[in-house]
Amino acid sequence: MKIGVLALQGDFAEHISMLKRIGVNTVEVRLPEHLNFLDGLIIPGGESTTIGKLAVAYGLMEPLKEFGRQHAMWGTCAGAIFLSKDVSREQPLLGLMDIKVQRNAFGRQVDSFETDLEIDELMKATGTEHPYHAVFIRAPLIESVHGDAKILSALEDGRIVAAQEGHLLATSFHPELTNDTRFHEYFVSLAS
Numbered sequence: 001m002k003i004g005v006l007a008l009q010g011d012f013a014e015h016i017s018m019l020k021r022i023g024v025n026t027v028e029v030r031l032p033e034h035l036n037f038l039d040g041l042i043i044p045g046g047e048s049t050t051i052g053k054l055a056v057a058y059g060l061m062e063p064l065k066e067f068g069r070q071h072a073m074w075g076t077c078a079g080a081i082f083l084s085k086d087v088s089r090e091q092p093l094l095g096l097m098d099i100k101v102q103r104n105a106f107g108r109q110v111d112s113f114e115t116d117l118e119i120d121e122l123m124k125a126t127g128t129e130h131p132y133h134a135v136f137i138r139a140p141l142i143e144s145v146h147g148d149a150k151i152l153s154a155l156e157d158g159r160i161v162a163a164q165e166g167h168l169l170a171t172s173f174h175p176e177l178t179n180d181t182r183f184h185e186y187f188v189s190l191a192s
Contacts, residue, residue: 002039008058029060041071043083045174064094077171099145103140117161125185
């Protein structure tokens with residue numbers, strides 16, 4: 001098993017550290033050839049417009065789209081934006097997940113928060129019963145899911161914060177900023 005982490009911008013080092021904690025080989029992906037022989041790819045949080053512009057500059061857009069059609073891919077925070085088909089503005093997107101995302105939906109940096117989430121799919125896959133403690137930092141919101149995409153988790157008020165479409169995963173929050181490895185374990189299971 002080898003999982004890549006898109007290392008153009010954002011908190012890719014934290015994802016790599018989390019993957020190493022669960023014994024997964026990792027690769028920093030900066031060029032198209034870095035995608036070779038990977039089982040899955042994580043697109044980290046950061047700034048989605050910057051990630052998109054750098055992906056264009058490094059010739060990664062088409063290779064990433066092709067990779068995501070065949071392999072597991074997970075976008076956290078800005079990565080979820082980059083994976084989506086619609087963000088109601090012009091910016092480079094992979095357009096792989098049939099979700100609409102609203103950028104910075106919860107407000108500014110000072111409006112960042114943490115909360116516990118009930119994520120049935122995650123608890124079933126990992127054989128655990130306790131909720132997942134999620135960290136939201138200038139987080140996007142998954143406004144809607146379409147087609148084969150499904151909701152994995154929502155806040156108490158119904159706002160969607162995690163979705164899955166087959167082997168594609170999107171979270172509004174930052175699992176790499178916690179000590180809980182369950183989301184990374186779940187993603188690795190999708191990549192297997």
